[in-house]
Structure formats: C-alpha cells, structure tokens
Amino acid sequence: MSSAVTGVPLFGGAHSLRRFTVDEYHRMIETDILNEMDRVELLEGYVVLKMPRNPPHDGTIQSVRKQLAHGLPSGWDVHIQSAITLSDSEPEPDLVVARGNERSYFTRHPGPADVGLVVEVADTSINRDRDDKGRIYARAGIPIYWIVNLVDVRLEVFTAPSGPTASPGYGQRVDYDPAASVPFVLDGVTVTVLAVRELLP
Numbered sequence: 001m002s003s004a005v006t007g008v009p010l011f012g013g014a015h016s017l018r019r020f021t022v023d024e025y026h027r028m029i030e031t032d033i034l035n036e037m038d039r040v041e042l043l044e045g046y047v048v049l050k051m052p053r054n055p056p057h058d059g060t061i062q063s064v065r066k067q068l069a070h071g072l073p074s075g076w077d078v079h080i081q082s083a084i085t086l087s088d089s090e091p092e093p094d095l096v097v098a099r100g101n102e103r104s105y106f107t108r109h110p111g112p113a114d115v116g117l118v119v120e121v122a123d124t125s126i127n128r129d130r131d132d133k134g135r136i137y138a139r140a141g142i143p144i145y146w147i148v149n150l151v152d153v154r155l156e157v158f159t160a161p162s163g164p165t166a167s168p169g170y171g172q173r174v175d176y177d178p179a180a181s182v183p184f185v186l187d188g189v190t191v192t193v194l195a196v197r198e199l200l201p
Helices: 022-030 055-070 126-140
Strands: 040-043 046-049 076-080 095-099 115-122 144-149 154-161 170-176 181-186 189-195
Touching: 040 126, 055 076, 055 095, 055 115, 055 189, 115 126, 115 181, 126 144, 126 154, 126 170
Parallel strands: 115 144
Antiparallel strands: 040 046, 076 095, 095 115, 144 154, 154 170, 181 189
C-alpha cells in the first residue's frame, strides 16, 4: 500500500526493519543464507553492506599491519578484516590487535575482553567509522580505537570508552598529524611509539 500523495510505500523506513541477534546472524552464516560473497557485517542488529575498498584503503591496511607487527609483544596477534563478536554486533574492522596467536580463534571470533586495539581505515566511510562504529566499539568497552583518516590525512585516537550507557562513546579523542608519533598502547602499557607518517599513504 502506498501513500496517495507521494507514492512512497508506507512499509518503508527504519521503524519497519528487522533486527537480528548475533546468534541469528551466526545461523544465517552457518546455513549459507549469508556467505563471503555477500560482503556484509552485523551492526547493532542490522545486516549492513560493507563499504567498497580502493587501493589507498587496502595499501594503508598493509602499512598499518606492518607497523603494528614491529612493536607487537608476545601474546598478541594482528587480524586483518576479521570479525569480532560483540553483544549486538559483529563488525569486521580493518585491523584488530587481539590476545593470542594465529591458532587462538578457530572456534570463535575475538570478543571485547580479547581486543586491545581496533583500527579502521576511513575515506568514504569516515562518518560510519567515526559515529556508528565509534559508538559500537565504545559500548563494547574496546579500550582504544584508531581511525586512519585518509580524507584529512591524520590519525584519530579514541580512548576512555563509556561502556553500555544510554549514549555510548569515547571520552577522549586525540588527533595526530603526519609529523607526529603515536604511542601504541596495550593493556595500559606503551609497547612502542610509531611514526604516523608510516601509517598513512
């Protein structure tokens, strides 16, 4: 049924969208309703198309991975575009530094307690990464969130997550320009200091 005035279906709009639990999302993957060709992720209960990638985005992921790996202490590993399981979301960040090694996650994805750092590389996705994913990661208590901002050519570092409050977010944001150095912190300890220019294209 459509509106006689506008022709817009009355069943449209966010109020009529179906939200899914993480368990339901997992069952859709297990039964091949969703597969790797669909290029989606679960964000706050919604199955959302992932943003398209381009060479600067993918090249930056490789640069960041290499820099993080140089300073990585024992007991941690870097994951590229792999899922993490949160209470109402299963995003696939560009990079995650998680506890364990390459054999730690054969039966599950890392959860909030496993994650020391999440990194998103943002160009066309800057608003989603800063607002939507920032809210999701803060609600989950992810301690440190980096956005490698290709639009403004800087690194944005978010800390002090609120946890599951009415308006989740990060309490502190510090921006680093290409000439700066950024501390790489895990479990509250600075493990090394990285040149921001090496993280950017």
